[in-house]
Amino acid sequence: MSSLFYLNKYLVRYKWRLILGTIFIICSNVFFVQQPGLIRDAINEIEDFIANVDPQATSNILKQGLWLSGLYTLLSILKGIFLFFTRQTIIIMSRFIEYDLKNEIYDQYQRLTFNFYKKNATGDLMNRISEDVTKVRMYLGPGIMYTINLFVLFSLVLYKMLSRNAELTLYVLTPLPIMSLLIYFVSRVINKKSEKVQAQQSLLSTIVQETFSGIRVVKSHVKEESVSAKFEKEADLYKKNSMNLALTNAFFMPTIILLIGISTILTIYMGGLQANNGTIDPGEIAEFVVYVNMLTWPFASVGWVTSIVQRAAASQKRINEFLEVDPDINPNHDAEQEIHFDQDIRLNQVSLTYENSGVTALKNIDFNIKKGETIGIIGKTGSGKSTLAYLIMRLLDPSNGNITVDNKRLDELNLDAWRAYMGYVPQEHFLFSDSILNNILFGTKEDVSFERVQEVAKNAGIHDSIMNFPEQYETRLGERGINLSGGQKQRLSIARALIKTPDILVLDDCLSAVDNETEELILQSIKSELRSKTTLIISHRISSLKYADRIIVMDDGRLVEHGNHEELMSLKGIYFDTYKRQELQTDQNK
Ligand SMILES: Nc1ncnc2c1ncn2[C@@H]1O[C@H](COP(=O)(O)OP(=O)(O)OP(=O)(O)O)[C@@H](O)[C@H]1O
Ligand SMILES: [Mg+2]
Incomplete structure (x- = not known):
């Protein structure tokens, strides 16, 4: 039950609606409990009428009957009007709170980090904001309304009955x-x-x-x-x-x-x-029978209301669990908006262990990325390449060691500014159910011209494909971009990262689904587009790394080889073996 206390701040925010609603409930019931009295009077009148057969009485009883039924109708109308007002205040209050609560949860979802999303299932997150909030609203609306109604009606009826008999x-x-x-x-x-x-x-x-x-x-x-x-x-x-x-x-x-x-x-x-x-008069018996029946529905609904409250409490408890989570990455919103990157990004003895699986994905990584350099990262699947990209994007913070940008710790920089500074093409790309144009524009906050969008699309090697679609840039993508091929999706993700002309570009295995020729084309245009920009290219294929100034080779979370192509070849290690194997495959394919 105590979980529902969380909602009190909203009840306070909308206190006037609640107070007004309560007044309306009282008004509506005050009129309601007058009705049995009229029934009593009517019956007593008839009793009298039957008892003394006076010809004069016939017109009297008619007048009296009309008067009483008129009054009864009036009371019903008044009761109905106030019932309408009650619903207009309390039920509407519950809708307002529902809206606020949904926004609060959604904002929290936006604040939470990568780790949180890895731990919680999407369906679960969806349920919090839809089903659980609906249950909470049932408590705030009907739950509160019926409870107040029960107390008010019961007190009034009890008072009426006691004062009568x-x-x-x-x-x-x-x-x-x-x-x-x-x-x-x-x-x-x-x-x-x-x-x-x-x-x-x-x-x-x-x-x-x-x-x-x-x-x-x-x-x-x-x-x-x-x-x-x-x-x-x-x-x-x-x-x-x-x-x-x-x-x-x-x-x-x-x-x-x-x-x-x-x-x-x-x-x-x-x-x-x-x-x-x-x-007592017979009319009084009828009056009491009506009182009893008036209480039927409010009492019968007690069970229903308790279940509403219990369910809302359980739902609110689940909602609170999420609202109480603090993002494990401090966004440093107060830090300077400007990013100073003139020298290098350094990884100092960085290790990372995933909390949920206990896997140590990176072990004592130590290297630097100089400004303007293109770094290639290669390694077997599961060797920790993507994890490295997460750390540089600061989707995760290292478990040990630290990362510095021009000798300033990355976790002390303004997170939003840092991410805005970077372009990132994740390995698992995601496209929205929206037009191609909007999917590309998602990468930037600024207004960019359509010419610029086309230019970027050309550089990402996707422009020609887009022009072949029926509505070209306005073509809508289905859920998860279902009408695009894997390679097209990758290239669209690249365009999205390029549109903001990032100072640092991280490409995580985003050329795996394109053929060698297209790959070459994209790499060249990226190179010309981002001439002096820093680029990190993660790949399984050595061919993707031909423009890299330096290449690092990862194996089982460790940095095992390091150097340019020639240096790595002369080491005759993993890089050399991979090169030979891939060369053989290319030859076979020819
Ligand atoms: N979110 C996660 N939670 C737990 N463990 C993870 C998570 N992501 C990756 N791992 C583990 O960390 C290790 C490194 O994974 P990572 O994704 O960095 O590899 P990778 O080199 O990018 O592989 P690939 O080439 O297949 O993309 C793997 O053993 C993987 O199981
Ligand atoms: Mg990966």
């Missing part, structure tokens, strides 16, 4: 403790069962989501039937759980109605005895 009130309320206990127990069972239903439902959506994302894999392995069978099995369990829940629900409402019925019978019986003694 204290003894009868006692009889009427006898079944109440039993009802409360019943509601408590049954709603616990219902909650447990509905949790099961919900868990099963998220399992189902995970299966569906994965199948859709991996539909090509599913189809190419002819796994449609087994995937369907799995879905059917889980769907069947979902059905069973839901039916089980429906059974409990079906039992709940009739029981409440039974208890209310008992209460009504008690009222009529005890009231009847009192009426026989002449202590």
